[in-house]
Amino acid sequence: MPDVIFPLDSTRTFVDQEKVGHNRWHPDIPAAVTVTPGQSFRVDCREWFDGAIRNDDSADDILNAPLNSVHTLSGPIGVEGAKPGDLLVVDILDVGPIPLEEGPLAGQGWGYTGIFATRNGGGFLTEQFPDAYKAVWDFTGQKATSRHIPGVEFTGIVHPGLMGTAPSAGLLATWNAREGALIATDPDRVPPLALAPEPEDAILGSLTGDAFTTAAAEAARTAPPRENGGNQDIKNLTKGSRIFYPVFVDGAKLSVGDLHFSQGDGEITFCGAIEMGGFIDLRVDIIPGGMETYGVSENAIFMPGNTDPQYSEWLAFSGTSVTLDGEQRYLDSHLAYQRACLHAIDYLTTFGYSPEQAYLLLGAAPIEGRLSGVVDIPNACATVYIPTAIFDFPVSPSVSGPVTIDPGIGAPHSSFG
Template sequence: MPEVLFPLDSQKSFTEQEKLGHNRWHPEIPPVATVKPGDSFRVECREWFDGAIRNDDSAEDIRDAPLNSVHTLSGPFSVKGAKPGDLLIVDILDIGPIPQEEGPLAGQGWGYTGIFAQNNGGGFLTEQFPDAYKAIWDFSGQTATSRHIPGVSFTGMVHPGLMGTAPSADLLKTWNKREGDLIATDPQRVPPLALPPEPDSAILGGVPGGEFSRVSSEAARTAPPRENGGNQDIKNLTKGSRVFYPVFVEGGKLSVGDLHFSQGDGEITFCGAIEMGGYIDLHVDIIPGGMETYGVSENAIFMPGRTDPQYSEWLAFSGTSVTLEGEQRYLDSQLAYQRAILHAIDYLTTFGYTPEQAYLLLGAAPIEGRFSGVVDIPNSCATVYIPTEIFDFEVRPTADGPTQVSGGMPVPTAANPAL
């Protein structure tokens, strides 16, 4: 096993650990360790809410989830010799839940998927699903099953939802300016258009106390993907993947967290993956001057691993860029994907699933989302592919009609407080 450079004790909170991670992006957060090109090492990661979500049959914890505190990131790790303009090569050697542990933390034999309340994050279909819901998934080897969504089991595509390098001071200013300008167009929107810097609940690693107030007022939230990689939620970043990250500061300052046991394309419920804590083994190297050499001025590029479950049969649903009210939109691929997801939800309800069960399933299972047609005005066409092998029953249309699922228990819910 590689050396553990960021250990976590499951009996302690994230801020009580031997090494302190962070939950904001800022170039002045100092590294927790320095590695050399060619090194391999293990990083332990806490579930993104640091244990706030429980293995129970209530969704009040999802409704009240402390968004100001996410994500709990392990790092940063400085790579000796990495300079701005380089590409940092990161290989995912291994990844999984918390080894040899069962207990109250996500990753200790279980994980969860949540639909967030509209006034606390929302989701891809927040107008249709404004309340909070939760599904608990149990792990058996590589397989996930849920007492809240009967009749399905699938092999997890374990991956980090979030990994990236630190921004430069100039890049951080760019993020804050453009996202602040967006917020200003509709500052009262629920959910908000973007998340500005927020000192409340900020964790900044080893930033000195005298600088904490300034840095926390500048540091960017970790919610969106950006030029540094960040919260990309790419389900194919599995074991065996190689990622090429732009380097913006000396040492690169690589951080990682938000591990997922499985996820469908889009992480559509916002907490749409099966969230967990666990470990990830990494190998790093450098391509000097790689950003200019390969035209990578922003955003990571990657080579996916080859350990994905191999499904051979799919049931696909399509959608076009027409709203539920019948309004035509011009080549709106985002809307088309929403409609494809809604069509899949409608279909699954004919088998006895509630809409919430179907929505949670599509967020957690390894569905494939595709922009299938983006040129034929005025309608984009998006599709969602569901592997039929994940169901314990015949899910394809037949002359006998849909089988009715049985067993399981209701999906926990918590009503959305008044907006």
């Protein structure tokens, strides 16, 4: 096992650790530890809400989830010799739940998926699903099952939802300017169009005093993906993947967190993956001047691993860019994917699942989402592929009609009222 360079004690909170991570992006957050090119190492990661979500049959914790505090990132990890303009090569050697532990923290043998209430972040289908729901998943080896969504079992595609390098001061200013301009177009929107810097609940590693106050006022929230990688939620960044991140500051300052046991393409419920704490083993290297050499200035490039579960049979649903009210939109791929997801949800309810159970399942299970047609005006076409092997009953259409399953206790529900 590689040396653990960023350890986390499960009996202590994220801010009460030997090394304290961060939950905002800022170039002035000091590196918590430094590694050398070619070095392999292990990083412990805390579940993104630091234990606020519980293994129970209530969704009140999802309803009141503290969004100001996310994400609990491990790092920054400095890389000796890395300079702005380089590419940082990151190999994912292994990734998994918290080893050899059972307990109250997500990752200790279990994880969760949540539908966030519209007033607390919402999700991809928040207009149809405005309230908070939760599903708890139990881990048996690589398999996940849930008492809240019975009748399914699947192999997790374990991956980090969030990994990236620190922005430069100039890049941070660009983020804040463009996202602030977007917010200004509809500042009272629920959920908001973007998340402005928020000093409250900011965790900035070892920064203290005036340096902390200054950075907290301008540090970027970690919710979206950006030029540095960040919260990309790419389910295929699993064991065996190699990622090439742009470097914007000396040392690169790599950070990682938001581990997922499994996720469907899009993480559509917002907390759509199976969230957990755990570990990730990494190896890093540097391509000097790689950003200019390969024209990589505002995106990360990755080579996915080859350890994903192999499904051979799928049931696919399509959607086009027409709203539920029948309004035609022009090549709106986002809307088309929403409609495909809604069609899949409607279909799954014919077997006895509630719409919320089906929605949670699409967020957590290893579905494939694809942009299938983006040139045939006026309709974009998107598709959702569900592996049929995850169900323990026949799920394809037949002349005998859908079987009726026992939906169990259902997904816990909580509402703002």
